Amino acid sequence: MLRIAIIIGSTRPGRRGEAVARWVHEIAQKRSDAKYELVDIADFNLPLLDEPNPPIFGQYTKPHTLAWSEVINSFDGYVFVTPEYNHATSGALKNAIDYLFNEWKDKAAGIVSYGGGTGGARAAENLRLILGELHVADVRAQVTLSLFTDFENYSILKPAPHQEAAANTLFDQVVSWSSALKALR
Numbered sequence: 564m565l566r567i568a569i570i571i572g573s574t575r576p577g578r579r580g581e582a583v584a585r586w587v588h589e590i591a592q593k594r595s596d597a598k599y600e601l602v603d604i605a606d607f608n609l610p611l612l613d614e615p616n617p618p619i620f621g622q623y624t625k626p627h628t629l630a631w632s633e634v635i636n637s638f639d640g641y642v643f644v645t646p647e648y649n650h651a652t653s654g655a656l657k658n659a660i661d662y663l664f665n666e667w668k669d670k671a672a673g674i675v676s677y678g679g680g681t682g683g684a685r686a687a688e689n690l691r692l693i694l695g696e697l698h699v700a701d702v703r704a705q706v707t708l709s710l711f712t713d714f715e716n717y718s719i720l721k722p723a724p725h726q727e728a729a730a731n732t733l734f735d736q737v738v739s740w741s742s743a744l745k746a747l748r
């Protein structure tokens with residue numbers, strides 16, 4: 564059975580990211596093509612990257628890196644749930660990604676973004692650039708949730724009706740590429 568992580572990409576107190584990720588996970592739970600699990604980067608208490616060696620060598624020295632590595636390595640694919648901070652993904656998610664290399668490599672990923680008017684589209688583009696360097700195959704389908712149209716009073720998540728179908732298209736693509744890349748790994 565394929566294992567897909569839904570990664571909560573923000574750590575801010577009062578973050579909207581957790582509700583978004585839980586909504587994504589609820590949709591995933593209705594599917595039978597993979598096992599979907601929530602992964603919260605906040606649980607790993609990763610400081611700003613403090614490993615002395617480049618992650619490509621996998622010579623980790625810190626318990627938090629080993630714990631993060633073990634979890635990320637155990638998945639076949641990922642759905643990144645990213646906020647938009649200053650037209651980019653969050654510093655917390657970038658930092659968590661930077662900690663590892665081979666754990667991400669040759670796996671597939673989809674992106675669910677959220678933010679102001681563009682639904683975090685610029686954060687998603689920024690994230691795609693980063694994923695390319697890690698040999699992560701990011702699928703075309705995307706979910707973009709706007710604070711103006713997918714949240715009540717800009718705070719309570721109430722996704723527009725078409726968003727569930729968009730999430731399922733994203734899952735379809737992540738599952739097919741995750742499965743295909745298994746052979747390469």
Ligand SMILES: Cc1cc2nc3c(=O)[nH]c(=O)nc-3n(C[C@H](O)[C@H](O)[C@H](O)COP(=O)(O)O)c2cc1C
Nearest residue numbers: 573575578579580646647648649650677678679680
């Ligand atoms: C530091 C910061 C920068 C932001 N920059 C943008 C931005 O450039 N574009 C945008 O659409 N929203 C921006 N926002 C709004 C966030 O997308 C929105 O607050 C979102 O809920 C943040 O995710 P979080 O609640 O999970 O932390 C910004 C928010 C913060 C805190």
